[in-house]
Amino acid sequence: MEHMNIDNILNNIYPLPDQSKNLLKEKIYEITCPKAHILFKVNRIASKVYFLKKGIVRAYANPEEEEITFWFGKEGDAVLSMKSYVENQKGYETIESLEPCELYEIQTEDLKQLYNTDIHIANWGRKFAEQELIKVEERFIFRQCKTALERYKELINNDPDLLQRVQLVHIASYLGITPVSLSRIRSELK
Amino acid sequence: MEHMNIDNILNNIYPLPDQSKNLLKEKIYEITCPKAHILFKVNRIASKVYFLKKGIVRAYANPEEEEITFWFGKEGDAVLSMKSYVENQKGYETIESLEPCELYEIQTEDLKQLYNTDIHIANWGRKFAEQELIKVEERFIFRQCKTALERYKELINNDPDLLQRVQLVHIASYLGITPVSLSRIRSELK
């Protein structure tokens, strides 16, 4: 997939007037990280939000017992610990890069200050949360309506490159099944 | 449970300065509805958001095939079709009262206009979406980590009155199991 530049990423969430966008961009820096880098560690309070320019990451919960990969981030996605971002509390997830990544970084402190002073950025932040909300809610419902096979098929259709870029262990967990079960499904489809 | 007044409901989401709160309250009206009233119908574009003063409601998806109750709203909760509210598109859920209800009602149009003109209300709207987001995300992860038995136990602990107020068919669906399976779990616990 192509690189995503910051203007497109910000605009895709909610178009901002130039002045507000520049306020935001003043606080944003580019960083890179290697594969298998931990961007957020569980039980920490996150101080940064990232936007993914290039690469792929996953968020997983419950690392003591059984790892649950509940989210993949790709080019253009925001990468953050939601719980930590929203409530300023310990996050329940760890976020790890699955490829070498290029990221845009902003301090949550800076972001929150902008929310309080610029109404366009406040509404941008509102839209961001709203869009993420819809995504989780839809996935929550979909998960319950559909069988593992249907969920796998849907992934193939909507996110084919994920299968090329991500280990099947993580795909399986994302689909809510075991790797063995995923293997079974894949062999049935051949 | 006690009645919830509108000031508490609004403040619990995000404390607003009096002036902003009054702007909001000017647009809010009280209504009532009987039991089994449909507040939102699937595939419609919703024009209203409610806050529940008294009563209990449920949201369910997939009404053609198998009903999936994915949310209960109680005193103090906001009642709305998220998809419709966020994207101005057809909602995937139907929302139905399970008791006679007293509600505060606001037009989404009015709300959106306030978002664009009052920064405090914009941030209130942001906080609202953020809090709802965390709730769904936590439930999504919890659903995958825990067995049906654990999920039922957690419901008993965190939401005991739900069992008194709501039919077990809906509880079962909310927990992601069949009513028969829930019965089995309940009898094992005795």
Place this chain on the structure above:
DNA sequence: GCCATTTCTTATCATTTGATAAGTTTTCCC
């Protein structure tokens, strides 16, 4: 209060998914 209807439970059997383990393929590193 009584009957009809709805809701809930119990029982039986089928299906799906998980757990474990062994085998195969791929990847990675020297």
Place this chain on the structure above:
DNA sequence: GGGAAAACTTATCAAATGATAAGAAATGGC
């Protein structure tokens, strides 16, 4: 490029959940 490690598949068996149906309990209307 060869060998070790990791990732994936396949096979077998166990456990959890679903489907169906029949019976018990609760609810609601007259």
